Amino acid sequence: MTQNPTTFALKGAVCFSTDSRHLTCLEDAYLVCQDGRSVGVFPKLPEYFSGIPVRNVSPCLIIPGMTDLHLHAPQYAFHGMYMDLELLDWLNTVTFPEESRYSDPDYAAKAYTIFADDIKKSATTRASVFGTLHVEATELLMDLMEKTGLRTFIGKVNMDRNGSAALQEKSAVVSVRDTVRWLTDTAGKYENVKPILTPRFTPSCTDELMTGLAEIQRTYCLPVQSHLSENRSEIAWVKELCPGTSFYGEAYDQFGLFGGENCPTIMAHCVYSSDAEISLMKKRGIFIAHCPQSNTNLSSGIAPARRYLDEGLHIGLGTDIAGGHSLSMLRAVADAIQVSKLRWRLVDDTLKPLSLEEAFYMATMGGGAFFGKVGSFLEGYEFDALILDDSSLRHPQHLSARERLERLVYLSDDHCITGKYVSGNKIF
Ligand code: GUN
Ligand code: FE
DSSP, X not given: OBOOOSEEEEEEEEEEESSSSXXXXXXXXXXXXXXXXXXXXXXXXXXXXXXXOEEEEEEEEEEEOEEEEEEEGGGGGGTTSOOXXXXXXXXXXXXXXXXXXXXXXXXXXXXXXXXXHHHHHSSEEEEEEEOOSOHHHHHHHHHHHHHHOOEEEEEOEEOOSSSOSSSSOSOHHHHHHHHHHHHHHHTTOOSSEEEOBEEOOGGGOOHHHHHHHHHHHHHHTOOEEEEESXXXXXXXXXXXXXXXXXXXXXXXXXXXXXXXXXXXXXXXXXXXXXXXXXXXXXXXXXXXXXXXXXHHHTTOOOOOHHHHHHTTOEEEEOOOBTTBOOOOHHHHHHHHHHHHHHHHHHTOTTSOOOOHHHHHHIIIIIHHGGGSSOSOOSTTSBOOEEEEOOTTSOOSSOOOHHXXXXXXXXXXXXXXXXXXXXXXXXXX
């Protein structure tokens, strides 16, 4: 990562969301960065900025960086493998055994180096990441992610029940103690990485642990991430485990771990959320991480992303590596559109499919909002930008910037990304 001059411009074809329905595309424009934030996009460089360094990347496309609102770094080692199971069997037979390997710092170093190298090159500029329950391995992941220059939340996972002999904390007390040790070890250590409290999901955490985590959340003012209403068997299990609750979200809410002003929270999936759950999510300002590829691979179902968007809930996209097999957020945009069409045709014809505009918004501004003013080139937004080279996607006609963006979403993998900035800093 190199520190940029405080004011500079990129010149090229620019596309960005201005809200959930609208994309602004300029064929040949100047995107100006000052002190790490966007000043705006201009057809001509304003007089006021004449003389600033201009990096001309034409004819490449310039778009905002993307936020992966939900993924598991330790699962990257098996992405694209073991796809024939549903959630609970997949956790027990594939995921927990792999995550248990991260008790070995040498293995963690090898695996997390590959993960950090690959996500650095991807379309992702911001992410909220699950580690494992292991303190040392999670700190290693934070060290490696800090060096990428991406801005990330990283969580040491908490799980004190229903794991395996090799992957479960010995008690709530041990889990809480390890969490405090992790927070103390890493306090003030990073510029780009922040901790996020990460109870894996209700079946993994006893009431005693949830109570302890809620106290840590309040003491350290931490954001929270977890899973919610992903799979029918999981929901039935939570109902058994928490007989006093009327829906899954209450299992978090009863401990104060479900959003609200002082507890920014990401809940992954929300495939089967009831009306009552949706209404509480809205009230608490929960960020929904919609993970279409994972929901397909694990045969979980299709989340009503259109409903969440229309009802004004916060919603972004997640790859959910390794439930999802691809680290590409461009691919996640295409997946979100595709599954919304299947849902419309097969499940509920009142919820129209997502447009490119809407899915692109979710990948940029929607998830970006968890990090502040992130995911657009509107004035004042943090300068997170991707440069995309689509010259290998040949075409006999002249294409508009929007057409090129759509083609990149569907046809490219992240190899088309030739440049990346986060908060004005050049990553490559
Ligand atoms: N629920 C609890 N743990 C996990 C996980 O690792 N992946 C997914 N997709 N769902 C979960
Ligand atoms: Fe997940």
